[in-house]
Amino acid sequence: MSQQQNELSRDIYHSLKNHIQTISCLLELYGNYSDSDSYRLGLETANSKFFVMAMVLRFFEKEKEQELQEVVRSLFENKAYEHEVTTFKANINSSFCFDVDYTLRLMIVLNEFTDHMLEIGGEEKIELEIEGSTLSNDSLELKISGIFSSKKESINGFRLELVNAFLKPLNASYEVEESDCGLTIRLVLEKI
Secondary structure: OOHHHHHHHHHHHHHHHHHHHHHHHHHHHHHOOOOOOOHHHHHHHHHHHHHHHHHHHHOOOOOEEEEEHHHHHHHHHHEEEHHOOOOEEEEEEOOOOOOOOHHHHHHHHHHHHHHHHHHHOOOOOOOOEEEEEEEEOOOOEEEEEEEOOOOOOOOOOOOHHHHHHHHHHHOEEEEEEEOOEEEEEEEEOOOO
């Protein structure tokens, strides 16, 4: 790709990021003035997805491809800060790099899984961990774990439908493992 095309791509990502951040601010404002808890929750849920998109685009303003470790760490650090997570660990032992389309879809999936873990943890302090390891030259496994002090609800159908829709083009699969006091999601990504 020529330098002119790279500059054009960065300008487009920058512009998109700014537009998404404007939408995010509007959603937050509407939510602050709403009397309906369900309406406010819906706006917060939508805003969470816009935040992820803006965060990913911020990374791609700088480089054409990004190491997964840095993008994931940024998302999880923000989640840990927002929700006062007791313990947070992110360790991805891989130098896998992905383009913007792949990264956007993957980060929305990770956002859905972590939001679910934070929701079922409620007011309780939880431990949140993500680990990544290379399974082969062409695949990477991400393991997202949430540990709670007591048994919580299962992951719901809407979240799984959204996750499935975003994972299908990525040639990725996942498994959900539930225990008495935790939830672990194993996500296997194939290079495409």
